[in-house]
């Protein structure tokens with residue numbers, strides 16, 4: 001599947017040594033190659049990033065930081081981690097970087113540990129409005145050991161900022177609860193974040209501003225979304241979403257005192273040995289993101305998201321907040337049919353080779369298991385070379401499949417229509433994917 005001799009050799013070796021596992025990896029490679037990935041938090045990494053992960057670096061314990069390790073033999077690891085840190089700092093234009101968090105949620109937990117004591121209050125957007133589970137969900141460490149208070153969106157449809165952050169309310173919530181930390185940055189928010197406005201609210205109550213740019217990191221690095229610096233005291237992110245690196249986390253700051261606390265919180269506070277093979281892959285990905293071509297990629301990501309949103313609006317769907325400024329959108333399915341749930345849509349679209357996730361829309365009357373919406377993103381399709389015409393084609397396919405799905409509800413002949421429509425679109429998706437192979 002891969003057009004990449006090293007990947008082919010890897011799979012060949014695995015097939016000989018461990019066919020049980022290799023079979024499924026090969027099937028997954030085939031699935032990725034032949035389906036359209038619309039999950040907003042996913043992407044396809046370059047062969048260079050992929051190969052950095054599959055190296056001997058995984059064998060090494062490198063607890064500590066460059067120049068201050070707890071094990072011998074770390075001399076080359078120091079170089080690798082230093083390159084990753086330096087590139088991260090250049091990419092986001094800041095003074096300190098910790099490249100060790102194993103994931104975005106780990107990065108947030110470490111920052112909470114660095115900036116707060118258990119029982120302290122912090123302010124964030126609730127998950128059901130587009131926030132993240134690591135921003136105070138009850139069953140997550142952030143909600144169990146700390147006290148979240150939530151600020152709202154504008155929920156009044158007649159308000160010009162409907163479904164956007166209510167910045168005045170952010171200030172009110174901060175003044176009322178005096179949180180230690182104000183979190184901004186989201187998982188399902190399609191609009192530009194006004195970091196300066198957030199900093200003003202944080203300053204008014206003496207909170208530290210933490211910007212979690214997990215979703216938009218690539219756009220920020222490319223200058224396609226405003227930077228959280230110099231407004232945020234601390235920035236956390238994943239490296240595997242729009243930034244197109246390996247699965248992992250990253251913490252950034254300009255303040256030396258905070259940097260020291262954060263380093264201690266990541267190790268030994270939260271984690272043991274760093275994943276040096278992943279840190280090498282982060283360094284490679286940051287290097288790629290520093291290239292001019294990454295800016296054109298991110299510009300196209302936004303153009304593609306806009307094209308998909310506009311086409312869906314033309315087809316009768318509602319996009320929350322009326323559109324998108326970034327790489328993702330939330331599609332409210334109800335105007336198309338009040339019988340259509342996000343869960344059904346996700347399942348039917350997968351039959352046709354288009355992968356997305358059901359997602360609650362703000363004030364969703366349906367529970368999270370069903371939802372009234374789906375979340376769609378353009379990072380992965382843009383990586384394989386889709387431009388506006390392909391995104392419009394995707395919108396048309398989505399509508400054809402969902403229309404057939406709606407028809408199938410409670411109708412004996414409808415099921416067959418859905419099946420044949422999904423099969424026909426699946427074929428068309430397959431052939432488009434062949435024209436736009438995953439880089440590799």
Ligand SMILES: *Cc1c(COP(=O)(O)O)cnc(C)c1O
Nearest residue numbers: 103104105132185186187214238
């Ligand atoms: C994806 C995401 C994370 C967590 O990332 P993981 O690597 O899955 O732990 C954190 N914050 C936000 C806003 C996210 O969207």
